[in-house]
Amino acid sequence: MTILEMKISKNDSRAIYKQIADQLSAQIDDGLLKPNEKLPTHRALADQLKVTVGTITRAYAEAEHRGLVEARVGAGTYIVDKKKEYWEFQYSIDEQPKLCSFGYNMPPSVGxxxxxxxxxxxxxxxxxxxxxxxxxxxxxxxxxxxxxxxxxxxxxxxxxxxxxxxxxxxxxxxxxxxxxxxxxxxxxxxxxxxxxxxxxxxxxxxxxxxxxxxxxxxxxxxxxxxxxxxxxxxxxxxxxxxxxxxxxxxxxxxxxxxxxxxxxxxxxxxxxxxxxxxxxxxxxxxxxxxxxxxxxxxxxxxxxxxxxxxxxxxxxxxxxxxxxxxxxxxxxxxxxxxxxxxxxxxxxxxxxDHILGKIRCEITQRSQMALNVLRPFIPKYQEGGFHLWLALPDTWRLSDFINEAKQRGVIVKSAENFTLPAGKVTPAVRISIGCPRNREQMMRGLSILKGLLESKTTCDFDL
Ligand SMILES: Cc1ncc(COP(=O)(O)O)c(C=O)c1O
Missing domain, CATH: 3.40.640.10 (Type I PLP-dependent aspartate aminotransferase-like (Major domain))
Structure with a gap:
């Protein structure tokens, strides 16, 4: 756990909890405190600075309010990882896949x-x-x-x-x-x-x-x-x-x-x-x-x-x-x-209404086809949805799966894209079935994903 070097001054016009929050902020800016570093417990810091536990609670709450730290339930207080917070999500257009993109949640083309x-x-x-x-x-x-x-x-x-x-x-x-x-x-x-x-x-x-x-x-x-x-x-x-x-x-x-x-x-x-x-x-x-x-x-x-x-x-x-x-x-x-x-x-x-009806029909067809291919890996599909949420078997690391699929010309979206800052990433991918240009392309993409999943599965799913 990090030891904080801090000075509290009774002559300072700012309240003590604000002095602590300001110093946390300065130490983050200076790189002395790093993203995801764990801060001392309220009690430990209170003892070190000779202030009450309540003052530290207020200081951490103030720092949290400013977006500097976050309390993780049952685990303590951590420096926020700003890079992660504002990172990976960009509105970039997916690079053109060689074979099939399941990347965007968009309607299929139906006229x-x-x-x-x-x-x-x-x-x-x-x-x-x-x-x-x-x-x-x-x-x-x-x-x-x-x-x-x-x-x-x-x-x-x-x-x-x-x-x-x-x-x-x-x-x-x-x-x-x-x-x-x-x-x-x-x-x-x-x-x-x-x-x-x-x-x-x-x-x-x-x-x-x-x-x-x-x-x-x-x-x-x-x-x-x-x-x-x-x-x-x-x-x-x-x-x-x-x-x-x-x-x-x-x-x-x-x-x-x-x-x-x-x-x-x-x-x-x-x-x-x-x-x-x-x-x-x-x-x-x-x-x-x-x-x-x-x-x-x-x-x-x-x-x-x-x-x-x-x-x-x-x-x-x-x-x-x-x-x-x-x-x-x-x-x-x-x-x-x-x-x-x-x-x-x-x-x-x-x-x-006509197009909405046709989208619903096309998505019903596509979802049936997709479930037939991937059923053991998709626990649930919701009627009308453009996407499937595929939980990866333990045998796959998330990034390996995404990269292997990409190398074979298929784009899927990693759970990382949907995970909040400092949140735990679930090993899962989103497959958007409206995105492929047609059913044939979708089926080619799905069979590649199925092949990947089966290549590393010891298979004891509830079928
Ligand atoms: C949940 C959700 N909200 C909003 C949007 C963006 O919608 P719009 O194209 O209307 O801006 C999307 C796009 O995928 C979405 O999935």
């Missing part, structure tokens, strides 16, 4: 091009619309577009009100708007222990502390959420109730209610990422239907049509709407009305 061509043609022939689309609009977008969006989303089981709706350039942008509007440096965001990697880069950018909550097959574990709320007093819980990325879990209705009531108890707002919510034919109600004043609901058309459109939406609690609108305005004034207009055309012509 989107033709529908887009048609919709653009319809828009281009309406000079009334074009005039409107080429002018500045209110940051929240054109009212008739919001009305069409709200009706379409209501038809798909979401309680959306056009007067609480804002358009964004996708869910990633939506999360950024929420952080811009409502967070300060050092705020804590709770999320599932394995989570969407886009959150890492946004948190780094805003200097927020991400903390993981334990999960089971049903998503976030209520007791763990309760304890984390108590301990961290987070600004938000960010959560993916339906088809969680990467574990694929879908929260039951009961679990959703429990999560909401814990957040209510601790007065924590919820960011509901519903990017995958429209993919299953049936799923429990989104959180926003259960508590529209606590839940900021984010969605987009990246998964149910195409990610390149970059159109998403936020449904905001009433009290937060105008601040979110301002954030959007500061950011880019508004989403291009051309894009919201295009989506409206896809909605009104039923093309969006």
């Amino acid at each position: 989107q091009n033709d529908k887009i061509k048609k919709a653009m043609q319809v828009l281009s022939e309406s000079s009334l619309s074009l005039n409107e689309f080429l002018a500045y609009q209110q940051p929240e977008g054109i009212e008739s577009h919001r009305k069409i969006f709200a009706q379409w989303l209501q038809k798909h089981g979401r309680n959306i009100d056009k007067d609480r709706l804002l358009f964004t350039s996708g869910v990633q942008h939506g999360i950024q708007m929420v952080f811009d509007a409502f967070t300060n440096v050092g705020d804590t965001i709770l999320t599932e222990k394995l989570t969407y990697p886009g959150l890492f880069s946004l948190s780094r950018h805003k200097k927020l502390n991400l903390r993981g909550v334990e999960i089971d097959e049903d998503g976030i574990i209520p007791e763990s959420l309760d304890a984390a709320c108590q301990h961290y007093q987070p600004r938000f819980l960010y959560v993916m109730p339906t088809l969680q990325n990467p574990t694929t879990s879908v929260m039951s209705e009961l679990r959703r209610k429990e999560v909401i009531s814990i957040c209510e108890k601790h007065n924590v707002l919820i960011i509901e990422d519903d990017v995958n919510g429209l993919l299953p034919d049936h799923s429990p109600q989104p959180l926003v239907n259960l508590d529209s004043e606590r839940v900021i609901h984010l969605g987009s058309f990246s998964k149910c049509f195409a990610p390149g459109l970059r159109v998403g939406y936020i449904q905001s609690p009433k009290a937060l709407y105008s601040r979110l609108k301002m954030a959007l305005k500061d950011h880019s004034w508004m989403l291009s009305p051309l894009l919201s207009g295009l989506i409206c055309e896809l909605m009104c012509s039923k093309s969006l």
Whole structure:
């Protein structure tokens, strides 16, 4: 364990706990304290500095608040590994695989091009619309577009009100708007222990502390959420109730209610990422239907049509709407009305429903094929999901598996991409079955993965 060299001065105007936190900060900056180093226990440091244990507890809490250290349950306090925290996740485009990429969670190609061509043609022939689309609009977008969006989303089981709706350039942008509007440096965001990697880069950018909550097959574990709320007093819980990325879990209705009531108890707002919510034919109600004043609901058309459109939406609690609108305005004034207009055309012509139906069919087919090949290695598949979560047998080291697959021309995503800073990496990979160009390519990729898995398996799975 590290021995800290520190000096406490009674003549210093700063409180003692602040002096300690400041010195921790300086020693990290000077490289005297290294990432992942364990700090002395509260008692040991209190004895060394001749202060009370309570003062050290406050000092460590202050350092944790500043994102310098983290308390690991049952293990002590450690220097945060910033490099890991803000690291590996980059929005780089996967290098072109030789054979097959299972890297991106994106919809398969099922005729989107033709529908887009048609919709653009319809828009281009309406000079009334074009005039409107080429002018500045209110940051929240054109009212008739919001009305069409709200009706379409209501038809798909979401309680959306056009007067609480804002358009964004996708869910990633939506999360950024929420952080811009409502967070300060050092705020804590709770999320599932394995989570969407886009959150890492946004948190780094805003200097927020991400903390993981334990999960089971049903998503976030209520007791763990309760304890984390108590301990961290987070600004938000960010959560993916339906088809969680990467574990694929879908929260039951009961679990959703429990999560909401814990957040209510601790007065924590919820960011509901519903990017995958429209993919299953049936799923429990989104959180926003259960508590529209606590839940900021984010969605987009990246998964149910195409990610390149970059159109998403936020449904905001009433009290937060105008601040979110301002954030959007500061950011880019508004989403291009051309894009919201295009989506409206896809909605009104039923093309969006048509494509969503075809995506569901294609994913059902692909998932059956994938499970037939990989069944012993995939404990569970959730209807509608674009991805499988494959737990590697003990015989494989995670990095070896990824590299071997890559050498054979197949890209999969490592669990590392989804693991929170200082979190333990599960030996698992995400396989996105929407990503391969067609079923044949997918099957070639899967049989390579199967070959790799079997080459090192003593096989005593429950079949
Ligand atoms: C859980 C989750 N949220 C958000 C996004 C980003 O969505 P968008 O393309 O709408 O920004 C993704 C993309 O894969 C995702 O998996």
